[in-house]
Amino acid sequence: MSMSATTAGRTPSAAAREARGGGVLPWLAVPALLSFVAFAVVPLIGVLLLSFTSWDTLGDIRLSGLDSWWDVLTDPGLPHALWVTFLVTAASWAVQTPASILIGVFLAGRQRYRELLAVLYFIPLLLSSAAIAIAFKALLDPNFGLGAGLHLDLLNQDWLGEPVLAFSVVIFVVSWQFIPFHSLLYQGGVRQIPRSMYEAAALDGAGRVRTFFSITLPQLKYTIITSSTLMIVGSLTFFDLIFVLTAGGPGDATRVLAVDMYKRGFQANLMGAACVIGVILVLLGLALALLLRRLGGRDPGASQLEGA
Amino acid sequence: MDSRATSRRTFLGLSMGLPLTAAMAACGTSGPARPGGGTGAGGGGGGAKATYWFLSGPPGEAVRTAAVERFNKADPNSGIELTAVQNDAYKTKIKTAIGAGQAPTIIWGWGGGGLRSYVRAGQVEDLTSWFDQNAAVKDRLFPGAFGAATIGGKIYAMPCETVQPIVLFYNKKVFEKVGVQPPQSYGDILDLVKKFNAAGVAPFSLGGQSRWTNMMWLEFLFDRIGGSEVFQAVFDGEKDAWNHPASIEALTRMQELIQADGFVKGFSSVTADSNADQALLYTGKAAMMLHGSWSYGIQQAQGGDFVSGGGLGWMNFPPVDGGKGDPSDTVGNPGQYLSISSKATPEEKEIAKRFFTTGVLDDQEQKEWIDTGGVPIVKGSDGLFAGSEDAEFLNFIYGVAGNAKVFAQSWDQALSPTAAEVLLDNIAKLFQLSISPQQFATNMNAVIGQ
Numbered sequence: 001m002s003m004s005a006t007t008a009g010r011t012p013s014a015a016a017r018e019a020r021g022g023g024v025l026p027w028l029a030v031p032a033l034l035s036f037v038a039f040a041v042v043p044l045i046g047v048l049l050l051s052f053t054s055w056d057t058l059g060d061i062r063l064s065g066l067d068s069w070w071d072v073l074t075d076p077g078l079p080h081a082l083w084v085t086f087l088v089t090a091a092s093w094a095v096q097t098p099a100s101i102l103i104g105v106f107l108a109g110r111q112r113y114r115e116l117l118a119v120l121y122f123i124p125l126l127l128s129s130a131a132i133a134i135a136f137k138a139l140l141d142p143n144f145g146l147g148a149g150l151h152l153d154l155l156n157q158d159w160l161g162e163p164v165l166a167f168s169v170v171i172f173v174v175s176w177q178f179i180p181f182h183s184l185l186y187q188g189g190v191r192q193i194p195r196s197m198y199e200a201a202a203l204d205g206a207g208r209v210r211t212f213f214s215i216t217l218p219q220l221k222y223t224i225i226t227s228s229t230l231m232i233v234g235s236l237t238f239f240d241l242i243f244v245l246t247a248g249g250p251g252d253a254t255r256v257l258a259v260d261m262y263k264r265g266f267q268a269n270l271m272g273a274a275c276v277i278g279v280i281l282v283l284l285g286l287a288l289a290l291l292l293r294r295l296g297g298r299d300p301g302a303s304q305l306e307g308a
Numbered sequence: 309m310d311s312r313a314t315s316r317r318t319f320l321g322l323s324m325g326l327p328l329t330a331a332m333a334a335c336g337t338s339g340p341a342r343p344g345g346g347t348g349a350g351g352g353g354g355g356a357k358a359t360y361w362f363l364s365g366p367p368g369e370a371v372r373t374a375a376v377e378r379f380n381k382a383d384p385n386s387g388i389e390l391t392a393v394q395n396d397a398y399k400t401k402i403k404t405a406i407g408a409g410q411a412p413t414i415i416w417g418w419g420g421g422g423l424r425s426y427v428r429a430g431q432v433e434d435l436t437s438w439f440d441q442n443a444a445v446k447d448r449l450f451p452g453a454f455g456a457a458t459i460g461g462k463i464y465a466m467p468c469e470t471v472q473p474i475v476l477f478y479n480k481k482v483f484e485k486v487g488v489q490p491p492q493s494y495g496d497i498l499d500l501v502k503k504f505n506a507a508g509v510a511p512f513s514l515g516g517q518s519r520w521t522n523m524m525w526l527e528f529l530f531d532r533i534g535g536s537e538v539f540q541a542v543f544d545g546e547k548d549a550w551n552h553p554a555s556i557e558a559l560t561r562m563q564e565l566i567q568a569d570g571f572v573k574g575f576s577s578v579t580a581d582s583n584a585d586q587a588l589l590y591t592g593k594a595a596m597m598l599h600g601s602w603s604y605g606i607q608q609a610q611g612g613d614f615v616s617g618g619g620l621g622w623m624n625f626p627p628v629d630g631g632k633g634d635p636s637d638t639v640g641n642p643g644q645y646l647s648i649s650s651k652a653t654p655e656e657k658e659i660a661k662r663f664f665t666t667g668v669l670d671d672q673e674q675k676e677w678i679d680t681g682g683v684p685i686v687k688g689s690d691g692l693f694a695g696s697e698d699a700e701f702l703n704f705i706y707g708v709a710g711n712a713k714v715f716a717q718s719w720d721q722a723l724s725p726t727a728a729e730v731l732l733d734n735i736a737k738l739f740q741l742s743i744s745p746q747q748f749a750t751n752m753n754a755v756i757g758q
Binding site for chain 2: 143252
């Protein structure tokens with residue numbers, strides 16, 4: 001998001017100054033850098049150090065070398081949690097992206113009713129994840145929930161008790177909560193596409209579908225990358241909603257890495273092992289983020305507006 | 309380019325958000341500072357305050373608060389400052405505070421494995437000699453309550469509050485409608501399961517998502533089939549204790565009951581925190597429910613006239629045919645526990661001990677617990693039941709607690725937090741039928757003694 005904005009908004013002189021690497025701009029990064037060091041680098045180093053110890057949060061922190069790493073890496077729970085995390089990430093991306101693009105394109109229209117709908121769509125984003133999870137849990141209760149209330153047998157499923165259903169519920173609720181945010185990104189992205197392109201396409205006789213695939217979608221490339229990065233890195237660390245909704249259950253069907261980490265650290269009192277998972281999460285997040293940058297193309301500075 | 313670096317930094321920040329929160333949480337919840345630390349130099353103990361953290365929420369919070377207020381009034385020179393913490397947050401918060409050396413003077417808890425981890429870390433006072441000197445304090449309480457307070461032969465906590473055995477509750481109206489009698493044996497239970505299913509009523513309610521609810525079933529099946537020594541061997545850290553034939557049999561029977569549709573459909577989606585499991589019983593959607601004795605108060609409060617109209621029945625878990633366990637045995641919470649922080653000042657410890665002697669479970673507190681439907685762990689507290697509208701239930705609980713040959717502590721409380729988490733995890737899988745009894749035993753054997 002920040003990237004496409006800066007690329008589009010940068011004046012030639014600012015770009016020139018940046019290229020020279022001088023001027024006042026580096027100073028502007030100092031506050032961000034300080035808080036980044038204080039709240040991200042320092043705790044990260046702490047987490048890394050703790051991963052080589054065993055600590056039950058009560059007694060002394062004992063150095064234990066690679067014991068915690070060995071325990072976690074040989075635990076069959078780890079590949080399972082990785083797999084579930086991957087599934088959650090992939091499925092929520094696959095559900096959210098098309099839906100967000102379509103809604104975003106729709107909301108980019110300037111009609112009055114669309115503006116109103118845009119406000120309504122935005123509501124889920126304003127609610128806290130824990131509140132959403134509690135509300136859905138109540139609605140999905142097999143005996144006293146929505147199905148029982150409306151006497152609809154179709155809704156009377158063991159929603160959180162069957163592994164596949166519980167997983168689908170998690171994806172549904174996550175999407176319900178975050179599609180509005182990503183639609184907003186796409187709405188902004190679509191509105192930045194110059195009108196002239198559409199006018200030219202209309203003159204060439206392109207229909208709506210053709211226009212969407214030939215102009216709107218390619219022009220949204222960087223918005224898609226931004227939104228996907230946020231989605232993927234975000235779902236990697238997804239915790240609160242899953243923890244309240246299923247607590248990783250049934251069994252361990254929805255136990256993503258973040259939930260696994262919490263359970264090991266704060267419920268089983270194995271801080272060393274929890275920190276190992278924390279480190280794995282960081283590495284995964286970094287790797288994925290870098291990978292997505294690569295997918296963005298070799299030359300991110302290239303204009304999106306060629307021919308406009 | 310700068311923009312690239314900036315966004316990479318954003319990714320870093322995003323990907324590190326979680327471990328960061330974890331690390332921050334460890335220092336964030338230190339709680340109120342100990343007021344006792346700042347005072348003291350002046351008045352020779354005058355004005356010293358002990359601190360006391362406990363669980364919030366009805367009905368316990370009001371009773372606990374009132375007991376401390378009475379104590380403070382009677383002892384105006386010193387006193388106890390209270391902090392009530394919500395149930396789920398409490399375990400984490402108290403642990404963090406103790407680990408950070410910020411523990412309150414009086415630590416409220418469940419005894420057992422949690423207490424043992426405090427003892428191992430040297431964080432709580434050994435009260436053995438104090439109890440020897442103040443035998444009257446000890447002798448008025450249920451002897452069974454001291455088991456979970458005793459680690460390695462030494463007493464580290466003062467038992468308090470109420471005894472809470474697990475009880476088999478049933479809905480008398482549903483039994484009447486279907487025309488059946490309460491079970492006398494586990495065989496009867498299996499018959500009832502068929503009859504209730506045929507009548508379209510769920511035989512047992514179960515809040516399976518909460519996991520410890522499932523555990524209560526295993527606790528009774530293990531005891532009734534193999535006797536209390538089967539789990540005792542696990543608790544004592546004997547190698548491969550879960551492989552005991554009685555253990556495998558109990559686990560197998562458990563899965564058979566699940567396969568026979570013994571529990572309400574979708575039980576894995578039902579949570580105990582929302583009391584949905586108890587609602588199933590009092591609304592007549594389920595016929596029976598195995599639950600802690602505290603459920604009585606909840607059903608009374610939420611079930612309309614269900615309890616007052618005589619709809620609720622209760623009994624101890626019946627024997628399993630051919631089982632070795634004593635049918636009088638029970639399991640649950642033999643009491644709640646108060647420990648003294650070893651980091652407290654001598655004045656603070658003195659106040660805490662005075663509170664244990666004169667404040668804890670005074671007559672008024674006993675009466676208030678009885679009003680909530682609880683049985684105080686004081687010998688002869690049944691003398692106060694007369695006149696209570698819940699006298700029948702209270703006498704039953706008093707009898708179960710008093711007559712139990714073995715009053716075992718709930719497994720998840722008895723084991724260390726590490727082993728308890730593995731236990732609950734495997735219980736959930738066992739109830740999902742995703743692991744076999746032998747796999748359960750193998751997984752659990754791996755954490756014995758941890």
